[in-house]
Amino acid sequence: MPTVPSRPAVELALLALLATLWGASYSFIKLGVATIPPITLIAARTLIAGLVLLAALRLRGLTMPRDRASWRRFAMQACLNSAVPFTLIAWAERTVDASLASILNATTPIFAFLLTIAVTRHEAVTARKLFGIGAGLLGIVLVVGVDALRGAGQALVPQLAIVAATACYGAAAVFGRRFAGLDPMVPAAGSLVCGAAMLAPASLAFERPWLLAPSATSVLALLALALLSTALAFVIYFRLFQTLGPVGATAQAYLRVPVGVAIGVLVLGEQPSGTALIGLVCVIAGVLAMTWPAGKAGNAGPPGLHTRRA
Template sequence: MSTTDAPSARATSADVPAPGSAPAPVATSTASRSAQDAPAPRRTFAWQIRFAFLCLVWGFSFLFMKLGTEGFAPLQVSLGRVAFGALVLLAFLVIKRERLPRSARTWGHLAVAALLLNALPFSLFAYSELTIPSTLASICNATSPLWGMALSVVALSEDRPTRRRVAGLGIGFLGVLTVLGAWQGFSGTDLTGTAMALGASLSYPIGWIYVRRTLARDEHSHLAKSSAQLLLATLQLAVVTALFTSMPTAFPAVPLLAVFALGALGTGVAFLLQYGLVAEVGPTTAQMVTYFTPVIATASGVALLNEHLAWNTPVGAVIVLAGAALTQSKPRTS
């Protein structure tokens, strides 16, 4: 998720990624070091092309999850996602000749980050898509900045709300009610699945607040910490998956390829592209990927999965994104 997606160094409410599709790498203490640590691949293509590719990857991640759950249990989809993503980052770690963190304290905090930013939200999204369309899951994912602003007011004393952000919060949740058809009594909407998707979106800002409080000054690179984080998420999901699911009796091609794409592209490669864009064009521009993700997810769900799209879904999505944009905006300075 996704995811910005591209978080700034401070990871305030305005920086919460929409990481339903991203590996949610850990923020560091300064913006300059964020750019220096960015494990950007060689800039073979213009940043606009890489930006468009990132939008596509994260937009299609919700379709990949839906396809994956057609052949595997949701926990197995999430396990494959973090495992394939970890392999990509570890390969790049070897190429860069970097090492994983050695501090036990860092690993302990990364274990919590792995739970809140990877294992839990990935699993909740996968379970939610058993009963709700991928389009609705992607719109729920877009509420992460709204949750982030609300939580940061409570958890981060220096991050005070402005009228603009409070207005964005109200508009955003009005959009959620529009998507769900509140005036119809939420008829036709699976509330359990929707609650899971919204819970996944809530898990991201909780994780980012924890990261900011515990790892903001950690000296390890983004690549090293994110590789370790995905390794820990893989271990967590491997244990839970072994306890609550049985070994698949078959490995159908389409669901397997969907899980591979979800992990290798939507989690591993997306991380490399994300920080390459942050380093090259800055977090504000890179963050715009957040607003394209639900559009692509909705288009792919309708076109490829034949998902029904009532009028209130796109209208509500626009309202949600407008609210999220307000919560992340800053007043003009003269």
């Protein structure tokens, strides 16, 4: 398949949509684990999302690869990007607030950037990218407020589980370069199906889902998590690999907290503080710095968003 053409406005809009879908996932998980155990919740999440994507591929006339090498890569991506981190976060959110989980998980671009330096070395270390990381983290602290971080350490093991999940996401972003040239829906479907195959036996063995009586709220949260925050989000995620690169694709992590603030204002009537508004500016600056690579002088558009392979 030819490289996905990149249009700056489209890529940034997709980045914002991905941040919204994954930003909402923490609340969906919190509602889901209220009456559905974490392994079962994530097994159902990956199974539903994977089946939806397989059906969509069939309608589009596309087929999944049949060679073992491709499915080994899908299985590895499943470990790094769904089965392990999804389960860790779901387990942690039984005791950790969704907002704190979002904060801890927002460091994904840092892990991706550090791994590209240490392993693949395909991302240049520039002052601009270092500025982007710093500005994004500063913005998150300002948006949420220092008081929100006082709970850090009170549930150390669950919080470390979220940090481990974040490291997995960073590694998945780097590993995702191996899927360049595939339709974005193919690795998304393959990795989710593999994730479901890994988690379903554990769910049956340890959580006996046939005995559960989940609430309607948890079931609706599960469906939203599977269809919106997983199936749709994964397609966008793998597309952004091909246009923004792994570090740029993970920069949406910095947008999750501002999205949460906006939802709070529109839905819950919350009023952000002055420091939160300054933080929003820092976050936007950080995202732009990480997703707008420098190019030749005089370019009409952002060169980092023109056609390229991740």
